[in-house]
Amino acid sequence: MQKYSKQTRLLLAVDCIVFGFDGEALKILLIKRGFQPEKGNWSLMGGFVQPDESLDQASNRILKELTGLEGVYLEQLHTFGDPQRDPIERTVSVAYFALIDINKYEKQINDDYHAEWFTLKRTPKVIFDQQEMVEMAKKRIRYKAAMHPILFELLPSKFTIPQLQNLYENVFNTSIDKRNFSKRVLATGLLIKLNEKDKAGSKRGAYYYQLNMHNYYSKFQAFMNFIPNPDSISAS
Amino acid sequence: MQKYSKQTRLLLAVDCIVFGFDGEALKILLIKRGFQPEKGNWSLMGGFVQPDESLDQASNRILKELTGLEGVYLEQLHTFGDPQRDPIERTVSVAYFALIDINKYEKQINDDYHAEWFTLKRTPKVIFDQQEMVEMAKKRIRYKAAMHPILFELLPSKFTIPQLQNLYENVFNTSIDKRNFSKRVLATGLLIKLNEKDKAGSKRGAYYYQLNMHNYYSKFQAFMNFIPNPDSISAS
DNA sequence: TTTTTAAGTGTTTTTATAACAATTAAATTT
DNA sequence: AAATTTAATTGTTATAAAAACACTTAAAAA
Numbered sequence: 360m361q362k363y364s365k366q367t368r369l370l371l372a373v374d375c376i377v378f379g380f381d382g383e384a385l386k387i388l389l390i391k392r393g394f395q396p397e398k399g400n401w402s403l404m405g406g407f408v409q410p411d412e413s414l415d416q417a418s419n420r421i422l423k424e425l426t427g428l429e430g431v432y433l434e435q436l437h438t439f440g441d442p443q444r445d446p447i448e449r450t451v452s453v454a455y456f457a458l459i460d461i462n463k464y465e466k467q468i469n470d471d472y473h474a475e476w477f478t479l480k481r482t483p484k485v486i487f488d489q490q491e492m493v494e495m496a497k498k499r500i501r502y503k504a505a506m507h508p509i510l511f512e513l514l515p516s517k518f519t520i521p522q523l524q525n526l527y528e529n530v531f532n533t534s535i536d537k538r539n540f541s542k543r544v545l546a547t548g549l550l551i552k553l554n555e556k557d558k559a560g561s562k563r564g565a566y567y568y569q570l571n572m573h574n575y576y577s578k579f580q581a582f583m584n585f586i587p588n589p590d591s592i593s594a595s
Numbered sequence: 596m597q598k599y600s601k602q603t604r605l606l607l608a609v610d611c612i613v614f615g616f617d618g619e620a621l622k623i624l625l626i627k628r629g630f631q632p633e634k635g636n637w638s639l640m641g642g643f644v645q646p647d648e649s650l651d652q653a654s655n656r657i658l659k660e661l662t663g664l665e666g667v668y669l670e671q672l673h674t675f676g677d678p679q680r681d682p683i684e685r686t687v688s689v690a691y692f693a694l695i696d697i698n699k700y701e702k703q704i705n706d707d708y709h710a711e712w713f714t715l716k717r718t719p720k721v722i723f724d725q726q727e728m729v730e731m732a733k734k735r736i737r738y739k740a741a742m743h744p745i746l747f748e749l750l751p752s753k754f755t756i757p758q759l760q761n762l763y764e765n766v767f768n769t770s771i772d773k774r775n776f777s778k779r780v781l782a783t784g785l786l787i788k789l790n791e792k793d794k795a796g797s798k799r800g801a802y803y804y805q806l807n808m809h810n811y812y813s814k815f816q817a818f819m820n821f822i823p824n825p826d827s828i829s830a831s
Numbered sequence: 832t833t834t835t836t837a838a839g840t841g842t843t844t845t846t847a848t849a850a851c852a853a854t855t856a857a858a859t860t861t
Numbered sequence: 862a863a864a865t866t867t868a869a870t871t872g873t874t875a876t877a878a879a880a881a882c883a884c885t886t887a888a889a890a891a
Contacts, residue, residue, distance in 0.1 A: 362684050367646045368604035371676070371687055410603045410685065414676035438674040438689050440607075440650035448598050449646065451607055453674050521869070538871070539849070561868040562858040757838070774840070775880065797837040798889040 370450040373417045374405040374489065376436070376496040377426065379461030379476060380513040382522065385529050386461065386476040387493065389485065390425055396447055397486040403493075405452070418455040426474060432458040432512040437495055444488045456496040458512035504530055507579055508549060511570055519557045519565035520544065548574050606686040609653045610641040610725065612672070612732040613662065615697030615712060616749040618758065621765050622697065622712040623729065625721065626661055632683055633722040639729075641688070654691040662710055668694040668748040672732055680724045692732040694748035740766055743815055744785060747806055755793045755801035756780065784810050 377388040392402040406421040408414065414435065423429050433455050440451040461476070477483065479497065484490075504510050510526055511518075524540045544550065551571050556564030613624040628638040642657040644650065650671065659665050669691050676687040697712070713719065715733065720726075740746050746762055747754075760776045780786065787807050792800035 363606060363643070363686070366606055366643045368606055369644075369646075370599060370602055370604055371607065407599070407602045408605075408676065408687075410605075411678055413678060414674060414687070417676075435673060437671060438650060440644065440653075440689070442647055442649060450599070451644075451650070453676070519869090536850075537869085538851085541870080542872095543848090556856095558857090561856095563856040563867075563869055564858095565869060755838090772881075773838085774882085777839075778841095779879090794888090797887095799836075799838050799887040800889095801838060 370445075370448060371408040372405055372450050372452040373408055373414060373421055374403040374452050374454045374492060375418055375422050375433070376403055376454065376456040376493055377422070377428075378456065378458050378496070378500060378513065379464075380526055380529065381461050381476070382525065383529075384478040384480075385513075386478050387482065387496075388426065388474050388476055389483070390474045392486060400486050401483045402486045403454075403489050407450075408453075414453050418453070422457060426464065428457070428459060428464055432509065436492070436499055439488055439492065441488065452492075454492045454496070456499065458500070458509060460513065460515050462515060501530060508547075508575065511575075517553065517555070517557075517567040517569050519560070519567055520550075521560060521565050522557075523568075547578060549578060606681075606684060607644040608641055608686050608688040609644055609650060609657055610639040610688050610690045610728060611654055611658050611669070612639055612690065612692040612729055613658070613664075614692065614694050614732070614736060614749065615700075616762055616765065617697050617712070618761065619765075620714040620716075621749075622714050623718065624662065624710050624712055625719070626710045628722060636722050637719045638722045639690075639725050643686075644689075650689050654689070658693060662700065664693070664695060664700055668745065672728070672735055675724055675728065677724065688728075690728045690732070692735065694736070694745060696749065696751050698751060737766060744783075744811065747811075753789065753791070753793075753803040753805050755796070755803060756786075757796060757801050758793075759804075783814060785814060 379386050379388065388404070389401040390404060392398055392400055404421055404425045406417070406424070408417040409420075412420065415433070418433055418435075419429075422431070422433065434457075436454040436456050438451060438453045442449055444450065444452070479493075482490075482493065485493065500509070504527075510523075510530060513526060514522060520541050521537070523544065524535060524537060527540070528534055549571055550568040553567040553569060555567045557567055558564040615622050615624065624640070625637040626640060628634055628636055640657055640661045642653070642660070644653040645656075648656065651669070654669055654671075655665070658667070658669065670693075672690040672692050674687060674689045678685055680686065680688070715729075718726075718729065721729065736745070740763075746759075746766060749762060750758060756777050757773070759780065760771060760773060763776070764770055785807055786804040789803040789805060791803045793803055794800040
């Protein structure tokens with residue numbers, strides 16, 4: 360037996376929702392689609408899965424081709440398979456989401472590709488069923504961040520506690536008491552204090568911290584769950 | 596433009612991990628595969644996605660065709676796309692997991708199809724990468740059940756609190772104080788006490804409860820998280 | 832009538848979370 | 862040089878949730 364005869368084959372694509380945080384708001388990265396249909400319209404990073412690559416390989420390749428990003432946090436989100444989702448031909452799409460340090464990659468992205476960051480509240484229309492993918496990714500990132508330390512992926516390797524708090528407040532659309540926040544985040548043992556200050560945010564300056572990578576991996580599974588009144592934490 | 600020319604098409608399948616609970620242990624349902632390759636070996640419920648159906652439709656259809664089950668809890672788990680996962684031809688598989696009331700469907704399954712229940716600790720070898728799917732499904736069910744009331748799907752519509760506790764203790768491989776358990780589970784407002792007892796488990800008998808479906812949906816997103824020392828709660 | 836078995840229930844202790852305000856470092860202004 | 866401004870840093874108290882703990886009760890069986 361060589362093939363499963365009588366079965367219909369179809370196209371398989373990968374779409375990536377790329378999240379970044381600029382200190383002000385959570386953003387996603389969109390590109391202008393380069394081919395028909397919907398050529399020139401805003402789209403997630405996407406492309407077809409090639410015969411010799413796995414889904415993870417495909418998503419990493421596409422992310423690199425379209426943004427120059429490599430080695431970033433990338434996680435499979437959900438697979439979208441409505442028969443009518445692509446008007447040209449049936450295409451099932453495996454959606455991934457990525458979390459990146461927006462500062463590290465911004466220049467590279469803008470120079471080499473026609474990509475742009477949009478705040479989640481002011482996202483333009485995206486093609487096909489991609490709005491649904493974005494909504495699901497937003498839910499997933501909140502859901503996961505409530506228990507796992509994934510949001511550090513959005514910050515530079517050196518960051519301050521006020522920056523971290525600001526990120527959490529943004530993602531969960533809430534405000535957190537800073538005394539309680541720093542107590543809890545320091546209690547995880549995940550942060551190493553550096554003898555260096557970030558002077559950009561204030562006159563006094565705030566100490567930089569970096570992740571204790573050993574504790575990071577060992578504590579990844581159960582980090583903390585300390586969001587008082589989340590806008591919504593819901594399952595994907 | 597009619598088609599995406601130059602792209603390779605591939606086969607898309609769906610595999611379902613079906614969980615059941617018999618009061619003793621958590622079990623999964625396997626069938627003897629009916630076609631080559633691996634014909635006659637134990638397999639998850641699987642089949643190819645047809646041209647006119649969505650992934651959810653495909654998984655529901657396959658579950659019904661192979662087990663007679665309909666209208667059960669079914670959730671997309673993860674998509675597996677290693678190029679070599681099927682030796683005959685590249686086939687990407689979207690895995691789903693289902694939670695069913697084992698008593699309700701047992702007879703039907705055994706009579707009509709060659710399906711069999713296996714405890715998670717004594718599962719036979721399954722084909723391809725299905726062991727990986729099962730492992731991921733086990734993790735996911737624990738992860739989700741720690742915060743959402745999905746385990747009720749594994750019980751009959753009338754159940755006792757000792758039965759419920761037994762289920763939680765099984766899924767999380769831990770033991771829970773029965774006073775604390777009943778306090779917390781009753782405090783959710785999800786249970787309605789019936790004027791009827793289950794006499795099977797003890798001389799005294801235990802009161803039956805049923806789900807308050809109104810509260811069930813409204814409380815689904817944040818149920819409780821009360822597993823003292825879970826064997827492991829980890830993200831998929 | 833006694834025994835056996837599991838169901839059902841309350842209180843105390845401990846821990847975690849939430850609420851709350853004063854002090855400090857460092858630049859800027861006067 | 863002193864005063865002002867701004868955000869960072871830090872600790873205690875109050876409240877709520879979780880954990881620990883043991884006796885009573887219903888009903889069948891002996």
